Amino acid sequence: MSTDISRRAILSAAVAAPMLPAHATAQAETVLRVAMTVSDIPYLGGQPDQGGEGWRFVGITMFDSLIHWDLTRSDRSSTLIPGLALSWEADPAERRRWVFRLRPGVKFHDGSPFNADVVVWNMAKLTDERAPQYDPRQIAQTFGRMTAVVSTEKIDDLTVAITTRTVDALVPYYFSRIMMSSPAQWDRVGGSWDAYDRNPSGTGPYKFDRSARRERLELVRNPDYWDPTRIPKHDRLVLLPIPDPNTRVAALLSGQCDFIEAPPPDAIARLRSAGMQIVTNIYPHTWPWLLSRLEGAPTTDLRVRRALNLAIDRAGIVTMLQGLGQASVGQVPEDHPWFGNPSWRIRYDPAEARRLLAEAGYGPRNPLRLRVTVSPSGSGQMQAMLINEAMQQMLREVGVEVTFEVIDWNVMGQRRSQGAHGPGQAGVHGLASSTSSLDPDLAFVTVLASDKIPPRGINWPNVRNPEFDRLADAIRAEFDPAKQDALIAELNARMVEDATWLFVVHDLNPRAMSPRVRGFVQAQNWAQDLTPVRME
Structure with a gap:
């Protein structure tokens, strides 16, 4: 089955390649094509499945969390930084209660605003079985962390308080992987996560364009992203599920993708001799x-x-x-x-x-x-x-x-x-x-x-x-x-x-990429930021 998936992914990439200029306007579109190790496209509801690769290639590309990781450095361990929340702190009078102050002016790809109501709605999708947006598939990707949450309270439009069952100093880490989905888009597609998976909306630096299960996911640059330093330096990101390592190598060497995860050790010399870049780093x-x-x-x-x-x-x-x-x-x-x-x-x-x-x-x-x-x-x-x-x-x-x-x-x-x-x-x-x-x-x-x-x-x-x-x-x-x-x-x-x-x-998290790929910084993190990548 894996081999069949891999062959279809390669064929899909080959067929799509000559079609790419059809998306261009004044000049040719710049495209980054990445071969993942997973066998299918991650779930697009907001909390992606497929482990760290789902988080890396769907979570932080299309969506945002309240708290981000700093992925700009390769020479030191990543640290937590503001994301959709500008700040967070445990209430000194009640340390089970965490107050998050939200970033103003953020909009989802569908144009709807991000605010405290959105956070309350998203927490309900993960904690409240009575909520119509409750989604067991997304809950399964939270590592049980949301069972620690007792309540989510709107203080004002840009402030929420989240209370946990016990005092827990690790709460900020929890919210570095809790992604925010658009309630307006969920309503627009009929209140169905299956429909949302086919037409998702986040606040991230990339917008959804199209997908084919087990074959490809295509995202496009979000020029209006709230963090101007993370507006992608390329126009389109194409993600290919290719679980077989030798098939990923063949795709890179044949020019059918630009960047592969986890090249097999016995292919490293061949990749280097073909001019490919091999990148590694200490990895938590x-x-x-x-x-x-x-x-x-x-x-x-x-x-x-x-x-x-x-x-x-x-x-x-x-x-x-x-x-x-x-x-x-x-x-x-x-x-x-x-x-x-x-x-x-x-x-x-x-x-x-x-x-x-x-x-x-x-x-x-x-x-x-x-x-x-x-x-x-x-x-x-x-x-x-x-x-x-x-x-x-x-x-x-x-x-x-x-x-x-x-x-x-x-x-x-x-x-x-x-x-x-x-x-x-x-x-x-x-x-x-x-x-x-x-x-x-x-x-x-x-x-x-x-x-x-x-x-x-x-x-x-x-x-x-x-x-x-x-x-x-x-x-x-x-x-x-x-x-x-x-x-x-x-x-x-x-x-x-x-x-x-x-x-x-x-x-040590090896990756191989074409010499055309420039600007990638391999952070000491499961997540990696693709937005700085330029295609020469």
Whole structure:
């Protein structure tokens, strides 16, 4: 199926290429064509699916959030900056209540104004089952964060107050990925999210033009965007879902696209020799196997989890990736302020792995058998099957037999939001799902705290660790950045000691692009800003 999708995407690009001048007026249109790793166009309702790529290519292109990430620098970690909200703060008298002061003069692509009523309407689509605009598809993409919200109150046309169940210093991170849809457009298309998906309206730097599911999405420059520094430097953005990495390479080399995500390591030399640009950067992202903690799963045993981690030759995997990755021995790299000082360290030690497995009751006559759900491609999955199959062999060498259930990345996201106890996941011991280390919530709290077990978060394994819960609560209650960092570092150290996940690699986020592409800045973020790109 993936190959068929890829071929149709390439054919669609080839057929469309000679048609592009038909959109030109006084001069030829400048077009940036990007090949994504996903198998379909992300959902266009406002909260896109397809993971980080949905956020990157639909979320911040067509839509805006109250809070943005600064994506203008490649030499430092991204920070939060004003978006549709000019400022935000926790009420000193009631720290569960956050006041957002909104940006004046912003309009949706359909011409309707952005204001406090719009924020209240959008929060209802994610929190109020009685609201006609309530949309479970968009809720599924909020990582359970909106379950923390108790109420949204309009103070005046440009001020709203959002109240959470508990004091939570991480609230600003939540609203960096909550996108605003147009109520006026939703009404105009008949009050249907399916219809809105076919004719969406946001406030972003690109406007929707046309789409064909599984083939292409075309966006055009929004000359009236509220931030003049982010008005695109090209006229049209064409997004192509091409999940097969070799097909993406072929599309770039043949001139049928200009920019590809995640080129395979063995194609880098060929791409460079053809004059293509290869761009990498440190990336707040880790690629692990999440390990089930459901009763009866062998991975509830600490000895088993540590043995699995000791069986993986991460340096060998990095070599296999030709340096397009970094060994992961925790949720963040060892030189990160959040790494901490764990008393037990992840390393490559197959002899110790065998000893621990034997102590746990596994050996040649009783091998440990695991079933792991994986996806062949998708947002942040790197070279998924290449890594998974290498790990399968490494684990076999210490007496662990692993079988894979291979599913589409978007289905993977659904599985993660349902938890290990969810439908269709009986007998699954692991989920190979990339995860963000960009912010403390997505990196730690919402994936570890017991109150974030699905559907209230994305603690897929069903981890219930009192020490994790204590630290998660302390992080959410701490507004001093230095003290919060110290708590996060302690939580990462406990996570390493617990071998909570099977850690593998951190992503260096490679991209390849035509020499015609100029002005791209690869930020240290899952999101990337395409608006500065010029086509020469």
